[in-house]
Amino acid sequence: xxxxxxxxxxxxxxxxxxxxxxxxxxxxxxRGLFWYRQDPGKGPEFLFTLYSAGEEKEKERLKATLTKKExxxxxxxxxxxxxxxxxxxxxxxxxxxxxxxxxxxxxxIP
Amino acid sequence: GAVVSQHPxxxxxxxxTSVKIECRSLDFQATTMFWYRxxxxxxxxxxxxxxxxxxxxxxxxxxKDKFLINHASLTLSTLTVTSAHPEDxxxxxxxxxxxxxxGYTGELFFGEGSRLTVL
Numbered sequence: 001x002x003x004x005x006x007x008x009x010x011x012x013x014x015x016x017x018x019x020x021x022x023x024x025x026x027x028x029x030x031r032g033l034f035w036y037r038q039d040p041g042k043g044p045e046f047l048f049t050l051y052s053a054g055e056e057k058e059k060e061r062l063k064a065t066l067t068k069k070e071x072x073x074x075x076x077x078x079x080x081x082x083x084x085x086x087x088x089x090x091x092x093x094x095x096x097x098x099x100x101x102x103x104x105x106x107x108x109i110p
Numbered sequence: 111g112a113v114v115s116q117h118p119x120x121x122x123x124x125x126x127t128s129v130k131i132e133c134r135s136l137d138f139q140a141t142t143m144f145w146y147r148x149x150x151x152x153x154x155x156x157x158x159x160x161x162x163x164x165x166x167x168x169x170x171x172x173x174k175d176k177f178l179i180n181h182a183s184l185t186l187s188t189l190t191v192t193s194a195h196p197e198d199x200x201x202x203x204x205x206x207x208x209x210x211x212x213g214y215t216g217e218l219f220f221g222e223g224s225r226l227t228v229l
Contacts, residue, residue: 004153034217043116043203043220044154087154089218096142096207098218100154 002027004101006088012107013078021073021086021104029093033071035064036087038103044087047073078108113137114206116221123194124229131189131224133204139184140206144218145177148201160187194228201225 005024013019025033032051036044048057050066057064061082063074073086085103113136123129133143142161146154158174160166160181168174176198178190187206191198205218 032217036220041201041223041225043114043205043223046112046217046219049217089154096144096159097156098144099156102151102153 002090002092002097002099004088004090004099006086006101006104008104009102010105010107012109013075015079015108015110016077018074018076018078020075021088021106023071023073023088023101024069025071025088025090026069027090027092027099031091031093033066034089034091034098035062035071035073036089038085038087040085047086075106078106080108080110082106083108112217112219114140114204114219114221116204116224118224119222120225120227122227122229125195126193128190128192129194129226131191131202131204131226133187133189133206133221135185135206135219138206140187141184142207143181143187144205144207145179145187145189146203146205148203148223154203157189191226194226196228199226199228 003026007022032049035047038044048064053068055066061076065072085105087103089098089100091098115134117132145157157172158166158168160179162181162184166179181187203223205220
């Protein structure tokens, strides 16, 4: 069974203090690793898809990287509006189901 | 593009009544839709997968007679919580997988979620 473990569960940063969120996964044949942002009381908002080890994607202050066992979401010089829960998910070969981690709740303090 | 709309965003009902939640893909055809349930401080729990024109596939432990899912068209799926009880109170989120029109790459696009409170 696919598993996704995210760490830390919560992270508090000062504005401008860069950091990384971790997503460790086990899946039988990775078809895609996804990062989402979720604000309280809202549905997840798609950020990135990564498909193979070594792949990187960037969007504004966010950069996602992928290895064979884990993915990192790097946040450079975060702002208070980056505060949210960041979810990692994986999908394996041959099926539709996407498995999510619990998420990392990020708080950026001005 | 890839917008999914979910309605209602909040619903309060009495115990024993049924509640219907709609999920629409606004600008693409969704051959597959997924329904999730989310509890505080827990990951999204997949309830069922529905493909247009066929019966939904439910995850283990999800009562198909309580959570009725209909995917009648390529842009609409509905979740009906029948004979709702307080333990059904939760945050329900639908998602859609883009089909060929989006150059299907596996991403899910989520609706805004529906907060159900059963009194």
